[in-house]
Amino acid sequence: MKTAANAPSTVDPPAPASFAEKGRDKWGALQGVHWGDKIFHYTTGTFAILVLALPLLMMVMLIAASRLSITNFGPAFLVDTQWDPVREEFGALPFIFGTVVSSLLALLLAVPVSLGLAIFLSELCPKKLRKPLGFFSELLAAIPSVVYGFWGIFVMLPWLRDSVQPALARWFGFLPIFQGQALGFGMLAAAMILAIMIVPTIASISRDVLRAVPDTEREAAIALGATPWETIRHAVLPMAKSGILGAVILGLNRALGETMAVTMVIGNRPKISASLFDPSHSMASVIANELIEAEKDIHVSSLSQIALLLFGVALVMNLGARWLVSGVKRRAAKITASVKLETSK
């Protein structure tokens, strides 16, 4: 039935189950379908092509716009640490460093919290609280980032400067990452605000993934005498692993591309520093900051190359995360296969 066009069947099916199973001509157009449906088919198909075409066109445009910078600086652009629009020296390393480090730090802070929140909401929370708590965690995701930035400047920064940073310096000051003047502004502030912003994303998706684990798994574990923790650890989490990793990827994407809130708290200094207390900069921030007033062609071109690099960094980190997910899936598949083998013996 599925290859109706290639092997005409002798008996016509009474009604196709879906458009995809209909016959097609050599152009891939549906045959024997009303013109209205054809239009619908092509319109939705165009939307699908747009999704493919937009990133490609964007990439082409960015490459064209950064040609001047690429030919001028070459690969040194990636490792140069100078950013001086007056002397026309441009290097992207401090921005790449700022974006990658702040996003990874944010993940480090956000993943345990969001996982805890998701597990509580799906496994342990009293039924009455489940809905309001879930609603509020999703509401956090809907707050515009400039509002987070505003809150960051007036509430979080003074708190970091007066309480958190002095405490960190006192207890862990021997570590180079907690040294230097406590300004509030800086890498730590950026990572914290990003963490707060991505918790709702990771938590709400992880909760949905955990809810999707069949109750039979939990019942089986409980029947074997597992405690709630053992049920979660050995029955629920392993099944939800790849979905949770997917949620973490979405969180990472939001952190990588976040512009406004980061710009408002990161301190905007293009220097690479080991200390989390020092001001830093990010790729999205420098574009948002400097593009509108950039007068020299080489400055605009360098900013465009930063955009291109941000594209690249997001792509690499996404591919890496996807590779991790597929690894988990492969291992899970192996385990199920071996279990099946055992039981069939």
Next chain:
Amino acid sequence: MSYLARYARFNQNIRFALILITMFVFAACASGGDGGQSTSLTGAGATFPYPLYTKWIAEYAKLSPGIAINYQSIGSGGGIRQLTERTVDFGASDAPMSDEQIEKAQGVIHIPTCIGAVVLAYNVEGVSTGLNLSADAIAGIYLGEIKQWDDPKIKTLNPDLALPAKPISSVHRSDGSGTTKIFLDYLSAVSPAWAKGPGSGTSVSWPGGLGAKGNEGVAAQVKSQPNTIGYIELAYAVQNRMSVAKLQNKAGKMVEPTLQSTTDSARAFAGKIPDDLRVSIVNADGETAYPIAGFTYILLRTRQDNEAKGKALVAFLRYALTQGQSHAGELHYASLPAEVIEKAQKRLDLVTGPSGVKLQ
């Protein structure tokens, strides 16, 4: 049968949707077609004078209803680019265009519209008002050479103040800005070390300090963190009642930043202002002149592509230079001195139509 019936309804819906879409398209075409009677001008550029230009546009629309003006505050750099690419009728910039840029845009006339001043806002423990600063002190602070508030260079300027022995943290604009450009023109003019080091531009490589976004970002940082200094626009500081420092001008006098002392800095340059009005007026000579000031300009092509639009634009600018100046003060912008207005009027005489013949 029910399958077929459902199908028929589906098709009806699609047909209905198509008819609706067609109607919308026709309606859009029809409304786009009429209304060609009035002249409409589009401008883009500096964010700093945006409130003033909006006011002028609104007031001017009452005087000559046939002209509709639309101004987008996208930043000076964007304004210059769009003027060069001929996507707007006029541009606006806080800094004059370079010779090279003017050549690329095939002839541009600069018309100053008002004067902006950059002030130093501070938050120092134990000092609520009355901080005095000099060019040396400011350059030293931003270069990172003066590290403490009780540094002798600051102390000698403020013998009566109890300056704390605390480190100074400086704040600058992280976003490219005409305010930064005026401030750095001043630092480059008064400090050879600054001119040789970071130099001047809308974005530079700062030797130290924090970068905050916009006037509001700098102001917030100064307000919330003790022992901080930052530069902001005069209008913003006045509206938000910030403590701002008096500056020692070229004549050696301590001058408070006000609209009057800003206008005075342009007046002090009288006789030295070139005919094309492209000039930096930082570090002015007069006794009452505040030293960190700069013109903000409207830019228009010398040869206008469209005679009617060119005439409308010149008429609007003449309004801005005369009646419009009275609105400047209300909105905390320093108005232009008479000499500058006279020169600007003469520049407007040079604007030509597409054939190269003068408009008036």
